[in-house]
Amino acid sequence: MTTLWQRARRPAARSDDDWWSVGGNVYYGTGRPVDGKERPLPIDFEAKIQHAYKSNGPIFALMLVRQMLFSEARFQFRQMRNGRPGELFGTSALAPLETPWPGGTTGNLLSRMIQNADLEGNGFVTNYTPGRLKVMRPDWVTIVTGSDEDPNLPSEAIDSHLVGYMYDPPTGGEPWFLLPEEVAHFAPIPDPEFQFRGMSWLTPVIREIVGDTAATRHKLKFFENGATPQVVVSLDPSVTPDKVGKFQALMDSQHRGVDTAYKTLYLGGGADVTVVGKDLHQLDFKATQGAGETRLAAAAGVPSVIVGFSEGLAGSSLNAGNYASSRRRLADGTMRPLWREAAGSLAQIIDVPANADLWYDDRDIAFLREDQRDAAEIQGLQSRTIRQLVDAGYEPETVVAAVQAEDYSLLKHSGLYSVQLQKPGSGQGGTAPTTDPEEGA
Structure with missing residues (x-):
């Protein structure tokens, strides 16, 4: 450990190869694993903030939809029985997630995590201070990997593993080295070029962002120069x-x-x-920019109709059935996997009870009310199944457990098969009394 700590150095300053600009449009580079350290390029995070999140309307809208919905969830513990999930419950161990810092809430914590994951692909949270959580800026975090036998082996070595995290703000002081159990690493999209780092969903659509920004500048220049053709x-x-x-x-x-x-x-x-020029109508400007917005929405996992893009508001997209399908696509295909990954990462820095895991609670999210109606219908079917199985003679406790776990091997039969489920000769099947009425008088 000492050797790795001595070898951990401040991230190198960026070079001219880290980014390049063409016609005023900025492109971004990516880092590479070096000497057992996986780090991003500082310019990458800052460039995405300045040229995407704070300067591009569609990107801001997509990230805002993801953030608002993601931050609605709460955390609970979930019982596990024979590898199957059970009911949710809470204990005082959830306090750091409910109040991560003075005045902070679970929503604040989740908002920061998804924001960093969207921009950099990684969200880092530490419990370095007891009872308090700290969200670390992702471009100041270096992931340190190594080997038990040879600390000089690169991170791609067959026996390499995660050693810890180096948090190095540009303050001029010594960096902090944190062990894996002190850091919750939220990386929903793995980066194929790194063993442990995540990748931002913005990375594959950087040129789409540049194109949308250029289209917006084109529109602005059209108005600045008189709103008339060239x-x-x-x-x-x-x-x-x-x-x-x-x-x-x-x-x-x-x-x-x-x-x-x-x-x-x-x-x-x-x-x-x-x-010699064309106006915006002749250029079919709306269709040109709208197609790019749809590609951005696809990368974000947010249907265009949900975020309000023009292509999503045309034709049959707003029909009740189509909108419901889009809403479910966002909830089931994007949000729930993100919540699952967030719960799994935060469990690293929370005291999780035995025979339980950290899970998300989405029961109070208004956006998912349609799912609650579907859940009620499922419960209705389950209740009828429970009634039929009990009537067939199975023990009620095992019936409930089997239906909840979807494991019918848990069923145990009582050995009673009659309609009334009474043992023969029990005296409750209409048998005449044997006591003389006069004896009881």
């Missing part, structure tokens, strides 16, 4: 360059920009105007 103004060859410059300045001052759009254009003798 034109070419030609003048008589006899006009001197000095007069051409004065004419250009005069025309720009009177006809360039939104405030001067649609004014009548007056030209002097010898001047001719030719339209």
